[in-house]
Amino acid sequence: MRPTAVGTPVDRADARSKVTGTACYTVDVVLPDLAHAVVVQSTVPTGRIVRIDAAAAERAPGVLGVLSHANTPSLAEVPTFPQGPAGQRRPPLQDDTVNFDGEHLAVVVADTLHHAAQAAALIDVAYDREEAVTTLEAGDELPPSGIFGEAPDSVRGDPEAALARAEVRLDATYTTPTEHHHPLEPGATVAAWDGGRLTLYDSTQWVSGVRDAVAMTLGMATDQVRVVSPFVGGAFGSKAMVWPHVVLAALAARHVGRPVKLVLSRAQMFTSLGYRSPTVQRLSLGARQDGTLTAIVHAVTQQTSVFEEFVAGAGYISRSLYACPNVAVRHRLVRVNAPTPTVMRAPGEAVGSFALESALDELAAQSGVDPVALRLRNFAEDEPQEGLAWSSNALRECYQVGAERFGWERRTTEPRSMREGRHLVGWGMASATYGVHSEAAAARVRICADGRILVTSGTQDLGTGTYTTMVQVAADALGVPVERVTAALGDTDLPPAPHSGGSQTAASVGPAVWSAALDACSKVLALAEQGDSYAEILTRHGIEFVEGRGDARPGASASRFAMRSFGAHFAEVQVDPELGEVRLTRFCGVFGAGRILNPKTARSQMIGGIVGGTGMALTERTVTDRRLGRVVSPNLSGYAVPTHADIPWIDVCFIDEHDPHVNALGVKGIGEVAIVGVAAAIANAVHHATGRRIRDLPITPQTLL
Amino acid sequence: MAPLEYLRPSDEGAAIALAEADGRACLLAGGTDVVGLLKDGVLAPSRLVDINALPIAGVEIRDGGLSIGALTRLSDVADHPAVRGRFPALAHAVLAAASPQLRNMATVGGSLLQRTRCGYFRDPVTPCNKRAPGTGCSAIDGEHRLHAILGGSDRCIAVHPSDPAVALLALDAVVRTRGSRKERAIPVDDLYLLPGSTPERETLLEHGELIVAVELPATSFAARSCYLKVRERASFEFALVSAAVALDVRGGVIRTARVALGGVAPRPWRARAAEAVLRGSRMTEATIAAAASAAVRDARPREQNAFKVELVRRVLTRVLATAGAGG
Structure with a gap:
């Protein structure tokens, strides 16, 4: 490859259409005769529906139909990820049980959104309410049956003995609250039937997952369902799985015999698209006096719904980040009358790293070792759990480059020792890591006689830049300028690709595009001697276009190497010592994440992850009333994400890393490593500023008084 | 949102008449609060009287003080040189409110009548004595981290959310109102009712009574005034606690003091006990500490809001x- 496009900051291919508003998101889709659906949700956390009175709603102006468990056909269950594509196994509107507040109970369809909303307010539901478990603390702990195919508990070495012998010991409990993804675009589906064929426009991270889940739920052949999702207004995991509102849109459209648009409200998004489970994490560290880790015990309790298991492996990060001979990880679940949680940007690592990297900072303070030096001392030369060699690992460079860019050597050790005017200044840091994931993916590359190149794949662009990076890959494979290449994505009619989660899109689809482009190139070259342009060759042969196909799948390297992205975060906060207000004033994130296809879109992704981590650290939490089991203030005033005023300029740097093992392109994936460790870096900075160790997120003025 | 009749009169008399004629009418100024309440089903008026066409916007210097038209946008209030120069607490408070986009819409009259952010008030499903009298207060035994420590009752502990109102209270501002039968001048200090047993009644205003202006009198203490707000993010966030103070200090002695608090009570809260400590004292650390303590002497904190x-x-x-x- 002559890398003329890959690795350069090519402008986002879809920038103009997004800035000018012509990019058609699912919420923008308009079809002839489109009707609108509004979901009615439960207002109690558990119990039975005694009665759903829809008479007034059915008589209301413009109403075309009402669906509830009384008139909804029997639907098949779809397994929850990773066994299947569903976010929730339990199909909607099947019986009279209520398992959580905010569960879908009915759908009202009308000629306009306004009529549907108005009628939805007229649905009267009577419940026979039962006793609910509404908090993690209130339920019994159960061992999960598995975590994405891994055992929930694992032990290497003898952590208890090592703890007992340790020269330095730390035992602390850290908590993180329920967090919600809240992408800008809500969950939204437009469903249109044509005889027995169904087309769904859906805001999703996984078009083929939606197709499979809906086909399975409705008992249809998958080739009877097409899913289209050209633009997604953010997701962060909330649209990785298929949630019940999607099939409700399809049912509603079939019920009224018209295409139907269903858009969740912001309030409904608190209970309809999953969330990040709260965690209680007990971390015990043992170390030698010089900070060398001898034992880590990481025990995590999280919640799931009363009807199924979902658990993110928050403790696993403690097995693989540092060299430590004795490590135990334990995961427990509590069943709560709440929706099923789901993946959220770096599921597991994002919250697990808050505990681990806070604890490392506590260990640094206890043992008198600089936090960066402590991490270097515990650097894992090989992957510590399986003992495999790293395919590549730039973590040491991340520390070093980050420390230099941030000016870490000017940090004074003692808490409360740095000031700016009346404010206390704190510098903190943390490590980041996230696994390299990829799945089988396919792509096609078409070379046209007019010189244009078209890349197609049934993957998704969540706003991360897939349209742009796939064009860059094809352009380089074919040796043509990026201006010649366009991409079409987000359609199950295109070659299949996996869900856009686990930071795997570039690593999965990129090699497929590369291979398809080479295939197309070889087909053209077979027609003529080299030297001619593609267009000349095809024109001379009177061929309109040739098409190359590419399939890529994870290689054998996965069993020979441990593959992870790494990073280091450096944060500066200023804290008002009397009022407890924390402001992030500087941030530097340095990442070793393999080949960076596009430094401009990659930088945006890292900034987004760091902003997300800042929200975790300082503002984000979903509050549920314990007695009602109901979210309080389910809106973006009650759930505070950082504003522009909260975010300083962020310094993002990538280490130039060539990894020959991960895949043909050397791509590791970047979307999730960005958020891992951010909250800990900020909490560590708060400790350095104030001397206060905050182990419960978010860190607010209240916690610092 | 239920169907409603939308009207946009262009003179005050018509607006008042239209509002008074319908017992379920609601006035619409900047709409930054009302529209959300309508969409959430908290307000369900049969008639919405949009007053934006009324000629009651703008800041005038009058009798040494200021008259601020009720429809003056918050961003225009904060920008006005006389506000910035002579009533700094108001400029600070306005700029601490909401976000720039909202301040371009929100009006000074509307900000006095902002409804509480209590999550139970804003959720039509949950019991709330303010929204649905007699149903009970969900916050008292529920989530009340952000609720009142002063002035609450066993019926309601919701907090008034406005920043400008706190500064206006400290600056002795007076609200000019107009109804069909009378015009009134109501000091901001008298405008608000405590919840007591009727938390649904929040102000002295009668149905249809229109705030036409907010007047800031010339005082000896306005120039030395300031506003401070503590919140969980740097912008677009309501106060955990805020305070406006205004002082007249002569010869080192505090002649007059105004102390108003936000984020702690069902109304902008006048801390008279703190004022009494300050009056006649010298501004020493001891005076400040005594005044600060006096302000919360009668506080009734609960489990989650004791930090306030x-x-x-x-x-x-x-x-x-x-x-x-x-300052």
Whole structure:
């Protein structure tokens, strides 16, 4: 490859259409005769529906139909990820049980959104309410049956003995609250039937997952369902799985015999698209006096719904980040009358790293070792759990480059020792890591006689830049300028690709595009001697276009190497010592994440992850009333994400890393490593500023008084 | 949102008549609060009287003070040189409110009548004595981290959310109102009712009575005034605790003091006990500490909002020191 496009900051291919508003998101889709659906949700956390009175709603102006468990056909269950594509196994509107507040109970369809909303307010539901478990603390702990195919508990070495012998010991409990993804675009589906064929426009991270889940739920052949999702207004995991509102849109459209648009409200998004489970994490560290880790015990309790298991492996990060001979990880679940949680940007690592990297900072303070030096001392030369060699690992460079860019050597050790005017200044840091994931993916590359190149794949662009990076890959494979290449994505009619989660899109689809482009190139070259342009060759042969196909799948390297992205975060906060207000004033994130296809879109992704981590650290939490089991203030005033005023300029740097093992392109994936460790870096900075160790997120003025 | 009749009169008399004629009418000014309440089903008026066409916007200098038309947008209030120069607490408070986009819409009259952010008030499903009298207060035994430590009752502990209202209270502002039968001048201090047993009644205003202007009198203490707000993010966030103070200090002695608190009570809260400590005293650390403590002497904190008692003390300590230093 002559890398003329890959690795350069090519402008986002879809920038103009997004800035000018012509990019058609699912919420923008308009079809002839489109009707609108509004979901009615439960207002109690558990119990039975005694009665759903829809008479007034059915008589209301413009109403075309009402669906509830009384008139909804029997639907098949779809397994929850990773066994299947569903976010929730339990199909909607099947019986009279209520398992959580905010569960879908009915759908009202009308000629306009306004009529549907108005009628939805007229649905009267009577419940026979039962006793609910509404908090993690209130339920019994159960061992999960598995975590994405891994055992929930694992032990290497003898952590208890090592703890007992340790020269330095730390035992602390850290908590993180329920967090919600809240992408800008809500969950939204437009469903249109044509005889027995169904087309769904859906805001999703996984078009083929939606197709499979809906086909399975409705008992249809998958080739009877097409899913289209050209633009997604953010997701962060909330649209990785298929949630019940999607099939409700399809049912509603079939019920009224018209295409139907269903858009969740912001309030409904608190209970309809999953969330990040709260965690209680007990971390015990043992170390030698010089900070060398001898034992880590990481025990995590999280919640799931009363009807199924979902658990993110928050403790696993403690097995693989540092060299430590004795490590135990334990995961427990509590069943709560709440929706099923789901993946959220770096599921597991994002919250697990808050505990681990806070604890490392506590260990640094206890043992008198600089936090960066402590991490270097515990650097894992090989992957510590399986003992495999790293395919590549730039973590040491991340520390070093980050420390230099941030000016870490000017940090004074003692808490409360740095000031700016009346404010206390704190510098903190943390490590980041996230696994390299990829799945089988396919792509096609078409070379046209007019010189244009078209890349197609049934993957998704969540706003991360897939349209742009796939064009860059094809352009380089074919040796043509990026201006010649366009991409079409987000359609199950295109070659299949996996869900856009686990930071795997570039690593999965990129090699497929590369291979398809080479295939197309070889087909053209077979027609003529080299030297001619593609267009000349095809024109001379009177061929309109040739098409190359590419399939890529994870290689054998996965069993020979441990593959992870790494990073280091450096944060500066200023804290008002009397009022407890924390402001992030500087941030530097340095990442070793393999080949960076596009430094401009990659930088945006890292900034987004760091902003997300800042929200975790300082503002984000979903509050549920314990007695009602109901979210309080389910809106973006009650759930505070950082504003522009909260975010300083962020310094993002990538280490130039060539990894020959991960895949043909050397791509590791970047979307999730960005958020891992951010909250800990900020909490560590708060400790350095104030001397206060905050182990419960978010860190607010209240916690610092 | 239920169907409603939308009207946009262009003179005050018509607006008042249209509002008075319908017992379920609601006035619409900037709409930054009302529209959300309509969409959430908290308000369900049969008639919406949009007053934006009324000629009651703009800041005028009058009798040494200021008359601010009720429809003056918050961003215009904060920008006005006379506000910035002579009533600094108001400029600070306005700029601490909401976000720039909202301040371009929100009006000074509307900000006095902002409804509480209590999550139970804003959720039509949950019991709330303010929204649905007699149904009970969900916050008292529920989530009340952000609720009142002063002035609440066993029926309601919701907090008034406005920043500008706190500053206007400290500056002795007067609200000019107009109804079909009378015009009134109501000091901001008298405008608000405590919840008591009728939390649904929040102000003295009668149905259809229109705020036409907010007047800031010339006082000896306005120039030395300031506002401080503590919140969980840097913008677009309501106060955990805020305070406006205004001082007249002559010869080192405090002649007059105004101390108003936000984020702690069902109304912008006048801390008279703190004012009494300050009056006639010299601005020493001891005076400040005594005043700050006096302000929360009658506080009735609950499990989750007890931190506000200490936070009020600290906010007042800071803001009094700032104002005392000539700020």
